Amino acid sequence: MKKIVFILLALAMVLSVAACDDGGGSSDGPIKVAIINNPPSESGYREANVNDMVNIFTAANGYDPQFFYDIDHDPQINAARGFIADGVDYLLISAASETGWDSVLQEAQDAGVGVFLFDRMITTNLFNAAVVSDMHNQGRMAVEVLEGLGLDEYNIIHIQGAMGSAAQVGRTEPFMAHVGANANWNIVVQQTATWEADVARQIVEAVIASGDAFNVVYAENDGMAQGAVAALDDAGISHGFNDDGSLKDVVVIGVDANTWALNELLAKNWNFNIQCSPFQAQIIHEMIQGTRSYTAGEIVINPERYFDARTITQAEIDQYGLG
Numbered sequence: 164m165k166k167i168v169f170i171l172l173a174l175a176m177v178l179s180v181a182a183c184d185d186g187g188g189s190s191d192g193p194i195k196v197a198i199i200n201n202p203p204s205e206s207g208y209r210e211a212n213v214n215d216m217v218n219i220f221t222a223a224n225g226y227d228p229q230f231f232y233d234i235d236h237d238p239q240i241n242a243a244r245g246f247i248a249d250g251v252d253y254l255l256i257s258a259a260s261e262t263g264w265d266s267v268l269q270e271a272q273d274a275g276v277g278v279f280l281f282d283r284m285i286t287t288n289l290f291n292a293a294v295v296s297d298m299h300n301q302g303r304m305a306v307e308v309l310e311g312l313g314l315d316e317y318n319i320i321h322i323q324g325a326m327g328s329a330a331q332v333g334r335t336e337p338f339m340a341h342v343g344a345n346a347n348w349n350i351v352v353q354q355t356a357t358w359e360a361d362v363a364r365q366i367v368e369a370v371i372a373s374g375d376a377f378n379v380v381y382a383e384n385d386g387m388a389q390g391a392v393a394a395l396d397d398a399g400i401s402h403g404f405n406d407d408g409s410l411k412d413v414v415v416i417g418v419d420a421n422t423w424a425l426n427e428l429l430a431k432n433w434n435f436n437i438q439c440s441p442f443q444a445q446i447i448h449e450m451i452q453g454t455r456s457y458t459a460g461e462i463v464i465n466p467e468r469y470f471d472a473r474t475i476t477q478a479e480i481d482q483y484g485l486g
Contacts, residue, residue: 193227194451196220197246198255199239200282202232205358206386207421211485212257212282212441219444220255225452234325234357236260243267247274253451257282260327265289279450281443283329284462292450292461294443298333301437304469305334305381305416306341308435312414314347314378320370321353322363322382322391330439331355334383334418351377358383360390367394379414385424388417388433404431404472420470422484428472429480435472438483440465 198220203213213232220228229251231242236259243254247270254271258264261284268289271278280293309317321338324331342348352370356362363382370377371394380395380402382388392415395402401411417424420438427433446463449455457463470479 193222193225194253195227195229195249195251196253196255196451197229197231197242197249197251199231199233199242199246200257201234201259205234206384206419207423207486208384208419208439208441212443215442215444216255216281219448224448234259236263236327240264240267244270247271247276250274251276253277253279255279255281255447256285258285258329259325260285261329261332262286262327277451279447281447282441285329288460291459292447292457292463294446294463294465295329296333296439296465296467298330298439299337300333301418301439301467302334302337304437305338305418305435308416308437308469308471309379309381309414310341312410317345317348317379318351318375318377319349319379319381320351320367320377320391322366322380322387323353323355324383324387325357326355331383338381351375356382356387356390358386360386360393363387363390364394365390367391368397371395371398371400378412379416381416383418385417385419385421385436388415388424391415392427392432403427403433406431408473410434420483420485422480422486425470425475425480425484428470428475429477431472433472435469437469438467440467441485 198216200213201209203210220226233239239259244267246254254276264285265287268278268287272289278290280290282295284295323335342350354366380391382391395413400413402413402415403411415433416435418437418439420436424436428436450457
């Protein structure tokens with residue numbers, strides 16, 4: 164009888180441990196995650212992305228989170244190495260640059276540290292899974308909306324994001340492929356503003372001062388579009404659509420779908436805005452906890468769309484606007 168009781172008690176203990184470990188965490192403490200991201204000051208998109216991560220990866224959800232923010236590649240790499248040395252369970256990375264991650268992610272794999280990418284892809288496959296935007300599709304959408312206008316000639320100020328980032332590469336490559344294939348598409352100036360509105364304003368001011376003709380501003384985020392529009396306003400150059408749907412002097416395209424930017428569309432001050440969803444934390448949380456299955460190296464693409472000032476509604480702004 165004592166032997167039977169002992170066996171039953173042992174079985175109960177095993178079941179209890181299994182129940183505590185259900186859901187993907189360690190039974191002896193919280194899951195240690197290190198989140199490497201661009202700083203929230205980068206843009207309205209990034210602020211929403213940072214808040215999404217902070218709100219999901221909490222002690223209440225079973226995590227011991229650490230956060231590191233930098234817009235440059237080398238500090239992100241150094242931070243990743245530090246977190247690996249600290250013995251974190253997972254690295255979550257929004258990479259400042261697409262390249263240069265092979266060595267440190269091999270170190271993570273060797274140390275048994277899981278890696279999830281969010282927001283942006285990198286050029287190595289040394290990660291568990293990625294939840295990202297299709298940045299190249301965003302570049303293709305920029306082409307699509309401009310083609311739909313049927314202009315005789317496109318003279319474009321192209322304001323790029325941080326060079327080498329997945330967002331910049333994706334939003335540039337298909338756009339420039341189309342420029343190269345169409346003689347009536349011309350780049351007046353192409354320059355990075357590193358996501359900064361003030362720099363974008365200076366770029367457009369310089370073009371205006373040069374006297375070069377242009378009729379399109381394609382800015383790879385909303386903040387840079389805002390800076391460009393400020394320069395147009397200072398020079399008395401109209402932009403957006405008239406109430407009858409005809410074009411004003413300059414077509415303006417932004418990217419991210421901040422609420423304030425979508426309101427600029429509603430007022431017809433801008434022409435188009437391309438959505439970039441900042442919400443990836445919940446899906447990664449579910450993958451870590453084991454409530455969402457995935458295959459090694461799986462890439463989950465956020466569904467995204469674009470908005471047209473001629474058709475946008477307040478309901479769409481309320482549903483999709485960031486901030």
